[in-house]
Amino acid sequence: MARSRVIVVGGGLAGSEAAWQCACRGVPVSLFEMRPQTPTAVHRTDRLAELVCSNSFKSLETLNAHGLLKAELRLVGSLIIDCALDARLPAGAALAVDREAFAERVTTRITGHPLIELEREEVAEIPSAGPTILATGPLCSERLAESICGFTGQDNLAFYDAISPIIDGDTIDREVAFRASRYGKGSGDDYLNCPLNRSDYERFYDALECADAAELHDFDRQLLFEGCLPIEELARRGRDTLRFGPMKPVGLTDPRTGRRPWAVVQLRQDNLAATHWSMVGFQNRLRFAEQKRLFRMIPGLQRAEFVRLGMIHRNCYINSPRILRETFQTRRRDDLLFAGQLSGVEGYTESTASGMIAGIGAAALVKGHAPPVFPPQTALGSLQRYVAHANPENYQPTNFAFGLLPGLETPPKSKRERRKATAARAIRALGTYLKSVAFEPLAVDLRPRAAGL
Ligand SMILES: Cc1cc2nc3c(=O)[nH]c(=O)nc-3n(C[C@H](O)[C@H](O)[C@H](O)COP(=O)(O)OP(=O)(O)OC[C@H]3O[C@@H](n4cnc5c(N)ncnc54)[C@H](O)[C@@H]3O)c2cc1C
Structure with missing residues (x-):
C-alpha cells in the first residue's frame, strides 16, 4: 500500500467518525467535504456531521437495538456518540441532540486533530489508488455517483425517501x-x-x-x-x-x-x-x-x-452484498472502503458504526494489519455480516435490529429477557474482543467517558 495518508470522502457522520478513528490510530487523513462550495439539496450549513432530518439518534436503552449499538460504539470510543452526548436534549430514553451544538462539536474536534486535514472540495472521481473511504451519504454528488456506478457496474444507485x-x-x-x-x-x-x-x-x-x-x-x-x-x-x-x-x-x-x-x-x-x-x-x-x-x-x-x-429526497446506496466484504472493503479493491448510508446501512447510528469500522480498517491496512471483524454476537459484527452477506436481490439499507444477531442457546421465554440476555452477550463478546490482540485500541482513549453508560 503506497500511500500512507488515508483519503476520506464526505464529512458526514460516517466520514467524520472514520477520519477520527484513523487519525487517533496515528494515521494521517485528508477529509474531503464538498460543502459549502458544492451544496446538497438538504444540508443548510458548512459544518461536518450536519443532521439533515430528525435530531434523534434514537434509544439509549440496551433493550432496544439502537441502544445496544450505541453502547458498543461508546465502548470502542466513538467521536460521534461522544459529541451527541455533549449536545444532548431531553427526549425520554432517546439520545436527541441540539443539532447545531452537535455539528459544531464534531467540526471542532475534527479540525483540531493534528493528523486530519480538512479539504473543502468535491471529489468527482474515486481516487485511483491508495487507502480511500467513500462516505458521501445518501446525497452523494452526481459526478462521484457516476464514478461509483462505473466501479460497481450498477446502472442505478438511487432511490428516494421522505x-x-x-x-x-x-x-x-x-x-x-x-x-x-x-x-x-x-x-x-x-x-x-x-x-x-x-x-x-x-x-x-x-x-x-x-x-x-x-x-x-x-x-x-x-x-x-x-x-x-x-x-x-x-x-x-x-x-x-x-x-x-x-x-x-x-x-x-x-x-x-x-x-x-x-x-x-x-x-x-x-x-x-x-x-x-x-x-x-x-x-x-x-x-x-x-x-x-x-x-x-x-x-x-x-x-x-x-x-x-x-x-x-434522493438516497444513494450500493448493493453492498455484491460489492463489499465484512470489513467494508470492496471485494475488487483492498484499499477502497465504503461507509455510511452509501455503504448500505440505514440511520445515524448505523452510519456512524460503519464509519468507525471503515476508519479502524483503513488505519489497519496502512499499518499492514488486518481490518477488524467484530464477533457475530455484537451489533457491530452483525452489521458487518449483513452488508456483506444479505440477499443482494432487492437489497435495501438496514437499521440494526436484534433479528440480525444469532439466537441464544437457551433463550428465555419473555421477549424482554431474551433481549436482555442478547444485549449482555453482545457487550461481553465485544469486551473480550477489545482486549484481544486482534484489536488495536484508540491512541486517544474516549472509553473512560464511555464507561459511564
Ligand atoms: C433528507 C434526509 C433525511 C434523513 N433523515 C434521517 C433521519 O431522520 N434519521 C436517520 O437516522 N437517518 C436519516 N437519513 C439518513 C441519513 O442521511 C443518514 O442516516 C446519515 O446522515 C448518513 O450519514 P453519512 O455520513 O453516510 O451521510 P451524510 O451525513 O449525508 O454525509 C455525507 C457528506 O458527504 C458530502 N459529500 C457528498 N458528495 C461528496 C463529494 N463528491 N465530495 C465531497 N463531499 C461529498 C456531503 O456534503 C455530506 O456532508 C436521512 C437522509 C436524508 C437525505
Missing part, C-alpha cells in the same frame, strides 16, 4: 398539546402530544386519503425505504395503520380527559431553545399547501407555523 415537518413552538396550542413521554420514560414529559379523539382521527384520515402528493417521477417508482414510509403511504395500507404506527396513543393519558386518546401526534423538541418541534414519524411527500392545511386539522396545531415542511 422527511418530517418542523413546527415553530410558539404556534403550538399548549392548552391542547400536553407534555408527556410514553409510559413516563426519560424525564416523563419530554414530548408534546396532540391528542385526537375518534372523530378528529376519522376527519384527518379522510382528508389525508385524498390529499395531493408530489408528482411521481421515474425515480419514485423505485422502492421507498420501508422503515421511513411517508404517512400518506402508510395511510393507504388501512384506516388504522397510522393509529398503530406514528400516531399510536399507547402509554399516554390526556390530562384534560384522564383517558388515553384515540390517536396522538407526538412532537419532539428539535433545538436547545425548545423553539422548534418536529412531528415524529410524519415524513411525507405531500404538496406544501396540503401539508399546512392537513396538519392544521390536528388538535393543538390549528395555528401551526412550519419551520420546514416534509419532502422527498
